[in-house]
Amino acid sequence: MNFTNGKELLDLCNKHNKRIYEVMLAKEVELSGLSEEEIRGKMRESLEIMKSAVNSGLNEEVKSLSGLIGGEGKKIKKRRDTHKPVCGLVMSKAISSAMAVLEVNAAMGRIVAAPTAGSCGIIPGTLITMQEEFGLEDEDIINALITASAIGMIITKNATVAGAEGGCQAETGSAAGMAAGAVVELMGGTPEASLSAASMCIKNILGLVCDPIAGLVEVPCQTRNAMGAANALICAEIALSGVSSIIPFDEVVDTMYKVGRSIPFELRETALGGLADTPTGRKIQKQVLGE
Amino acid sequence: MKEFSIFDVVGPNMIGPSSSHTAGACRIGKAAYKMAGEDIKKVTFLLHGSFAKTYRGHGTDKALVGGILGFDPVDERIKYSFDLAREKGIEFIFQEADLGEVHSNTVKVIVEKNDGEIIELMGSSIGGGNIVVTEINGLEIEFTGEYDTLIISHVDKPGVIAKVTAVLALYDINIAFMRVYRYSKGQNAFMIIETDNEISPEIVSYIKKTIPEVPQAYLVNIK
Numbered sequence: 001m002n003f004t005n006g007k008e009l010l011d012l013c014n015k016h017n018k019r020i021y022e023v024m025l026a027k028e029v030e031l032s033g034l035s036e037e038e039i040r041g042k043m044r045e046s047l048e049i050m051k052s053a054v055n056s057g058l059n060e061e062v063k064s065l066s067g068l069i070g071g072e073g074k075k076i077k078k079r080r081d082t083h084k085p086v087c088g089l090v091m092s093k094a095i096s097s098a099m100a101v102l103e104v105n106a107a108m109g110r111i112v113a114a115p116t117a118g119s120c121g122i123i124p125g126t127l128i129t130m131q132e133e134f135g136l137e138d139e140d141i142i143n144a145l146i147t148a149s150a151i152g153m154i155i156t157k158n159a160t161v162a163g164a165e166g167g168c169q170a171e172t173g174s175a176a177g178m179a180a181g182a183v184v185e186l187m188g189g190t191p192e193a194s195l196s197a198a199s200m201c202i203k204n205i206l207g208l209v210c211d212p213i214a215g216l217v218e219v220p221c222q223t224r225n226a227m228g229a230a231n232a233l234i235c236a237e238i239a240l241s242g243v244s245s246i247i248p249f250d251e252v253v254d255t256m257y258k259v260g261r262s263i264p265f266e267l268r269e270t271a272l273g274g275l276a277d278t279p280t281g282r283k284i285q286k287q288v289l290g291e
Numbered sequence: 292m293k294e295f296s297i298f299d300v301v302g303p304n305m306i307g308p309s310s311s312h313t314a315g316a317c318r319i320g321k322a323a324y325k326m327a328g329e330d331i332k333k334v335t336f337l338l339h340g341s342f343a344k345t346y347r348g349h350g351t352d353k354a355l356v357g358g359i360l361g362f363d364p365v366d367e368r369i370k371y372s373f374d375l376a377r378e379k380g381i382e383f384i385f386q387e388a389d390l391g392e393v394h395s396n397t398v399k400v401i402v403e404k405n406d407g408e409i410i411e412l413m414g415s416s417i418g419g420g421n422i423v424v425t426e427i428n429g430l431e432i433e434f435t436g437e438y439d440t441l442i443i444s445h446v447d448k449p450g451v452i453a454k455v456t457a458v459l460a461l462y463d464i465n466i467a468f469m470r471v472y473r474y475s476k477g478q479n480a481f482m483i484i485e486t487d488n489e490i491s492p493e494i495v496s497y498i499k500k501t502i503p504e505v506p507q508a509y510l511v512n513i514k
Contacts, residue, residue: 028296031294031296032296039297042298043301046301046302046304049365065308065347065350066348104307106307106308107307108307108313108350109306109307110305110306110367111305111306112301112305113302113304113314113420114300114302115300117307117314123301145301149301152301153295153297153299153300161300162419214345215341215344215345215348215349216308216348217308217309217349289347
């Protein structure tokens with residue numbers, strides 16, 4: 001059971017009447033020689049790390065190495081206690097959790113790169129929020145994580161998930177696409193709808209540059225993780241409503257790669273352009289790196 | 292096309308903030324630790340390119356020292372590695388350096404042991420926590436740490452490779468990749484053997500004990 005792109009994945013799902021996670025699990029069993037239970041066990045460990053990162057980011061004192069970020073996710077959570085969230089409860093929880101996980105990452109805490117460290121907040125932010133708000137079991141979230149990995153694997157194979165190669169669209173865009181597809185599956189959507197949601201996510205942020213201040217995975221990465229979580233939920237809702245992406249997933253992935261390659265070097269994680277090259281960005285770089 | 296595992300995509304599990312600058316750095320440090328063993332007196336890290344420029348902000352320094360202490364990239368003690376190394380009496384220094392035409396995330400680790408032995412290892416962090424070790428004690432070699440790796444220092448003469456692989460056969464170890472490197476003909480050489488099976492320290496000491504042409508053997512298991 002192997003696939004290299006979205007079309008092949010959907011064909012396998014339809015031919016064997018399987019969900020995306022079932023196809024991906026079968027592929028992993030063949031590749032790794034591990035049993036389904038062992039693979040699920042490993043994913044359970046990853047889920048535990050994700051949960052504990054959300055928890056410590058939202059409830060403990062977290063400060064990044066540079067001091068630029070820390071405590072922002074908590075602030076959003078706090079506001080929820082006294083105000084009705086502008087973007088609704090699910091969205092508010094997802095963005096605060098996504099930001100909190102990125103803070104934990106920047107503070108040298110334990111995270112799961114999903115698919116990268118710079119985008120590590122998006123998948124836990126959305127999926128753990130879905131679990132809480134919809135009363136889902138760990139097993140459901142493990143399936144969703146495996147679904148996300150199938151989408152991420154197709155992107156990794158046919159394009160890139162690295163900001164240095166493809167800009168932020170490749171990092172937070174891929175994470176959002178993975179999360180969106182996983183949320184669709186959690187809510188009982190079809191494999192086609194999962195890939196449609198992933199397509200829409202990437203289409204929405206096509207061209208986004210990677211311009212981290214002082215080269216650190218902090219600003220603007222943190223709020224872009226919030227946006228990635230929101231993007232995932234938006235596109236999942238659209239796809240679950242039966243609206244599909246006009247451009248198929250594989251064409252979107254190819255396009256994302258082409259666009260990524262045409263982003264100038266200065267705007268691909270080098271901290272030479274964009275927000276990193278603003279007067280404030282440069283000042284912070286001097287302070288942090290002591291140059 | 293390389294086959295990716297689920298856990299290459301959702302993973303690695305790691306200490307932040309950067310898979311290349313933190314997780315990968317830790318694994319390079321750990322590769323040096325695996326070669327040097329416990330008895331470390333002092334470590335000098337020569338940081339090249341992006342490592343030299345951004346190591347403080349990415350915790351590359353803490354991750355490298357964490358690796359020297361034997362920690363995995365997911366170990367939460369990495370954050371406190373400086374204090375833990377000092378407690379063990381390990382001195383460590385970071386220097387920015389130009390290591391030549393190498394990957395932007397490259398570090399040379401120079402380990403001084405209490406018995407005077409010096410081990411030099413150069414490695415690059417190539418993304419997603421993956422690494423390539425490119426040089427040991429001045430000799431250009433290559434391995435990734437994705438497999439259990441045996442590094443055998445040996446005399447360059449006929450039959451030594453057969454003796455080493457015979458021991459692996461005896462223990463039912465399958466060799467995935469193997470390469471041989473030498474300084475010059477008849478001089479000291481290195482075998483790099485990457486295996487599908489786990490290698491126990493017992494096998495390494497058996498090789499050292501029974502093959503006189505092998506003065507030193509190291510097991511680098513940093514999967």
